[in-house]
Amino acid sequence: MERERANPPRDAYRDPGGRTLADYPRPSVAVDTAVLTVPEGGALGIVLVRPGPGDDASARGRHRLPGTFLHEGERLAEAVLRSLRDKAGVTGLDPRQLHVFDDPDRDDRGRVLSVAHVVTVAARDLVIDETKVALVSVDRIPDLAYRHDAIVRLAVASLRAEYASVPDPRHLLEPPFTLHDLQALHEAIAGTRIPRDAFRRAMQGGLTETGRSRRGVVGKPARLFTIRSSS
Amino acid sequence: MERERANPPRDAYRDPGGRTLADYPRPSVAVDTAVLTVPEGGALGIVLVRPGPGDDASARGRHRLPGTFLHEGERLAEAVLRSLRDKAGVTGLDPRQLHVFDDPDRDDRGRVLSVAHVVTVAARDLVIDETKVALVSVDRIPDLAYRHDAIVRLAVASLRAEYASVPDPRHLLEPPFTLHDLQALHEAIAGTRIPRDAFRRAMQGGLTETGRSRRGVVGKPARLFTIRSSS
DNA sequence: CTAATAGTGTCTATCAGACACTATTAG
DNA sequence: CTAATAGTGTCTGATAGACACTATTAG
Numbered sequence: 278m279e280r281e282r283a284n285p286p287r288d289a290y291r292d293p294g295g296r297t298l299a300d301y302p303r304p305s306v307a308v309d310t311a312v313l314t315v316p317e318g319g320a321l322g323i324v325l326v327r328p329g330p331g332d333d334a335s336a337r338g339r340h341r342l343p344g345t346f347l348h349e350g351e352r353l354a355e356a357v358l359r360s361l362r363d364k365a366g367v368t369g370l371d372p373r374q375l376h377v378f379d380d381p382d383r384d385d386r387g388r389v390l391s392v393a394h395v396v397t398v399a400a401r402d403l404v405i406d407e408t409k410v411a412l413v414s415v416d417r418i419p420d421l422a423y424r425h426d427a428i429v430r431l432a433v434a435s436l437r438a439e440y441a442s443v444p445d446p447r448h449l450l451e452p453p454f455t456l457h458d459l460q461a462l463h464e465a466i467a468g469t470r471i472p473r474d475a476f477r478r479a480m481q482g483g484l485t486e487t488g489r490s491r492r493g494v495v496g497k498p499a500r501l502f503t504i505r506s507s508s
Numbered sequence: 509m510e511r512e513r514a515n516p517p518r519d520a521y522r523d524p525g526g527r528t529l530a531d532y533p534r535p536s537v538a539v540d541t542a543v544l545t546v547p548e549g550g551a552l553g554i555v556l557v558r559p560g561p562g563d564d565a566s567a568r569g570r571h572r573l574p575g576t577f578l579h580e581g582e583r584l585a586e587a588v589l590r591s592l593r594d595k596a597g598v599t600g601l602d603p604r605q606l607h608v609f610d611d612p613d614r615d616d617r618g619r620v621l622s623v624a625h626v627v628t629v630a631a632r633d634l635v636i637d638e639t640k641v642a643l644v645s646v647d648r649i650p651d652l653a654y655r656h657d658a659i660v661r662l663a664v665a666s667l668r669a670e671y672a673s674v675p676d677p678r679h680l681l682e683p684p685f686t687l688h689d690l691q692a693l694h695e696a697i698a699g700t701r702i703p704r705d706a707f708r709r710a711m712q713g714g715l716t717e718t719g720r721s722r723r724g725v726v727g728k729p730a731r732l733f734t735i736r737s738s739s
Numbered sequence: 740c741t742a743a744t745a746g747t748g749t750c751t752a753t754c755a756g757a758c759a760c761t762a763t764t765a766g
Numbered sequence: 767c768t769a770a771t772a773g774t775g776t777c778t779g780a781t782a783g784a785c786a787c788t789a790t791t792a793g
Contacts, residue, residue: 303534304578306621349533350619353610377608377623379584388581390537392608457772474774475755496771497763688745705747706782727744728790 305387308356309344309425310372310394311432312365314403314412315449315465321415321436323429324364324405328422335385336422342429343410344391357394366404370396371447375431383424391423395432397447416468440466444483444504453487453501456480536618539587540575540656541603541625542663543596545634545643546680546696552646552667554660555595555636559653566616567653573660574641575622588625597635601627602678606662614655622654626663628678647699671697675714675735684718684732687711 312324325340345360357372490498543555556571576591588603721729
């Protein structure tokens, strides 16, 4: 796509009424992120910021999602990564946008648009400061500030839809892995049991056999798989 | 949800660094909307704003989606409805949010976040001013300004997903209607032919028979249906 | 009658779940 | 050997598409 970039000063544009961009009201824009992970052998969990003494009135005493305000020239995904760098020293995150929450009463500090995001973090990569944040199971969510519970619901539904028919789109498992490991991951995300043989058949199209097996535990050795690259 | 509303002045809040909300950069926020409709006996169409003499440099000579900047205290959905009131005198619209486009180079006028929306309009309700906008088939989209082609693709995919297994979630058809009418609608939205008997069986769970038939045309009279309320 | 469209019964391939069976290891 | 886990073959019921057939109208 060819585009001439004149790089004009910000106020060069005037609309039919003679107004510049600066004449339009500009809301504050925040990003708030649901950080989802599956701890070793656990259920689907989410990272929540603990309430603290510096919280404003509307958030007082309640957990909330990690978030930040958008900085000058910053992209939304960059703001998400920046906001998470403090809480979890993780890399390789891939924020996905969920929805913009624009309810004027959502935040008592003023008019704030919140662009909700979701990221998934492999349990092995999640490093959190337990004094600042808590890792909570998604079916034990406390009362959240800023109506963040709606973001949590969207994030969980989004992740479940993604994992419905694909082995590990968010790379939550370290390859190579066994079908047993993969099924445990899917059951944690879905929050339900999955029939063993149906699961195997649903997944095998998306997996590549390594030829190796996991030894050393009781029982028949399980074959190790990796994600099928593409086909 | 109980919340105390102190209704503080906008700058009352100070973050840990002592900054108020006003100290954060606040981008312009626009809404841009894909208006989708199925004209009588036609294919899925979209309303595009024609290029005009008042367009800024980056839009010059290219069609674009109807859009506007967010006004003070206005909700996103309200801005969408306001922007469409000029182009199409329609009511009962139900804007759905698709995605925020935050590419800094997307708009030469400055930093503008665009919150993309989609609405669907029944052909019988769509009144457009042909000098200002054009109704174009979605598979004959011209080169669009502000990278609006990405919004069109999202909007079409969203509508197709909605109609995949539900008779008429967006009320594009005036009830009562025949299965033939409904199938023509679905084929226009999907852009493909659909097997007649499979379609009937897929839809019949979501329909209520009226007991009446449509007469007056050649052939066996077709039964008239309405949408099943709920079950 | 013929042409045209609406409506239905049934066959088949596919797929998900249930279930029973075999396979291979630790101890 | 037993206990435990991995892996597979097959049955059944639900579903989608193909297809042929019947039904009812206009003219």
